[in-house]
Amino acid sequence: MTWIDIPEHSPFGPDTLPLGVFRTGDEEPRVGAAIGDQLIDLAPVASAQMLDGAQWFAEPTLNGFLALGRPAWQATREWLLDLVRNEAQRDAVEPHLIPLSAVTMQLPFEVADYVDFYASEQHASNLGRLFRPDSEPLLPNWKHLPVGYHGRAGTIVASGTEIVRPSGQRKPPDAAAPDFGPSRRLDIEVELGYVVGRPSTLGRPVPVDAFEEHVYGVVLVNDWSARDLQAWEYVPLGPFLGKSFATSISPWVVSLDALRDAAIPLGPQDPPVLPYLAGDRLTVHDITFEVRLNGQLVSTPKYKELYWSPAQMVAHMTVNGATLRTGDLFASGTVSGPGPDERGSFIELSWGGREPLTVNGEQRTFLEDGDEVTITGWAQTSSGQRIGLGEVTGRITPAVG
Numbered sequence: 001m002t003w004i005d006i007p008e009h010s011p012f013g014p015d016t017l018p019l020g021v022f023r024t025g026d027e028e029p030r031v032g033a034a035i036g037d038q039l040i041d042l043a044p045v046a047s048a049q050m051l052d053g054a055q056w057f058a059e060p061t062l063n064g065f066l067a068l069g070r071p072a073w074q075a076t077r078e079w080l081l082d083l084v085r086n087e088a089q090r091d092a093v094e095p096h097l098i099p100l101s102a103v104t105m106q107l108p109f110e111v112a113d114y115v116d117f118y119a120s121e122q123h124a125s126n127l128g129r130l131f132r133p134d135s136e137p138l139l140p141n142w143k144h145l146p147v148g149y150h151g152r153a154g155t156i157v158a159s160g161t162e163i164v165r166p167s168g169q170r171k172p173p174d175a176a177a178p179d180f181g182p183s184r185r186l187d188i189e190v191e192l193g194y195v196v197g198r199p200s201t202l203g204r205p206v207p208v209d210a211f212e213e214h215v216y217g218v219v220l221v222n223d224w225s226a227r228d229l230q231a232w233e234y235v236p237l238g239p240f241l242g243k244s245f246a247t248s249i250s251p252w253v254v255s256l257d258a259l260r261d262a263a264i265p266l267g268p269q270d271p272p273v274l275p276y277l278a279g280d281r282l283t284v285h286d287i288t289f290e291v292r293l294n295g296q297l298v299s300t301p302k303y304k305e306l307y308w309s310p311a312q313m314v315a316h317m318t319v320n321g322a323t324l325r326t327g328d329l330f331a332s333g334t335v336s337g338p339g340p341d342e343r344g345s346f347i348e349l350s351w352g353g354r355e356p357l358t359v360n361g362e363q364r365t366f367l368e369d370g371d372e373v374t375i376t377g378w379a380q381t382s383s384g385q386r387i388g389l390g391e392v393t394g395r396i397t398p399a400v401g
Contacts, residue, residue, distance in 0.1 A: 016035075
């Protein structure tokens with residue numbers, strides 16, 4: 001399949017070839033493609049081969065490349081596949097292979113807008129049971145539209161960035177008034193993020209069947225959450241400071257083309273959706289996440305359980321005429337499966353703090369200072385091949401002040 005040596009269990013095989021932005025020493029950041037435990041420094045290779053659009057691989061973000069659109073994305077993927085499969089390309093590529101251990105990965109693209117959805121029925125139902133035990137778990141609108149909110153693009157950070165514990169107003173249920181201080185219920189959210197390349201036109205909705213014309217690929221997302229701040233502030237307008245302090249994403253963007261054989265039909269939706277959300281070929285990806293707290297595996301959420309497809313998210317996000325912009329990121333919301341070991345947040349894993357987890361001999365409900373969370377993921381293709389998505393990691397540091 002490739003002339004490049006790939007270590008066993010590497011997430012990045014010769015069909016994956018995700019794109020990211022890296023730095024070596026004091027050099028300017030630029031674009032690379034990962035394979036095995038190395039990356040291909042694409043700028044010099046593309047320039048030497050006079051590839052159309054070669055200049056975009058010398059840029060410090062992927063935005064210029066993302067804006068080129070699907071024909072250019074597909075042509076670039078064919079070129080990358082030839083680089084790693086064709087023995088005749090060895091002399092051109094081998095001098096520009098760099099060990100991943102020798103580079104520092106950057107935020108892969110400049111984020112334009114950020115939207116976070118709430119597309120997992122299991123997650124929404126779990127939180128409904130926790131917060132509204134005497135009512136129906138799902139609110140009346142949940143199965144009629146992909147619920148979402150606008151997040152804060154400026155606090156999306158690269159994997160490995162330390163997460164400062166946020167402070168804000170907190171009001172325990174038995175308190176007469178709120179106080180101010182560091183969050184006591186700091187949490188994670190396991191999500192898949194979609195990266196927009198081609199923009200859309202103001203006032204013109206994007207239909208479900210145009211999804212792949214606008215979306216380049218995916219990243220892993222950990223949307224950190226301060227549950228106590230969120231619980232006090234979110235009525236009536238939804239999440240704000242409890243969510244906006246940090247969202248971590250993985251450094252590698254895996255293209256939709258690389259994931260094509262991992263797409264599976266979306267499950268049944270009842271009641272039927274409105275026409276603008278309907279489609280004959282709606283899919284999700286067969287992706288498994290692994291969540292580790294301080295090195296111990298605590299959960300394995302499954303993305304294939306998602307109720308709403310990403311194409312429906314785009315259709316709903318733009319149905320009022322709102323635009324897509326190059327660099328937009330929209331995320332699935334917390335992914336949780338039906339089993340207790342498939343929950344994508346600690347509020348679910350500890351059932352609101354009432355059922356602590358044992359991690360490395362210590363009990364945990366929510367995150368403590370010094371804790372490190374790593375989320376990995378892979379897609380399973382119809383032929384049994386794994387397409388790795390890399391990892392997103394972050395360590396909690398004490399609140400400031």
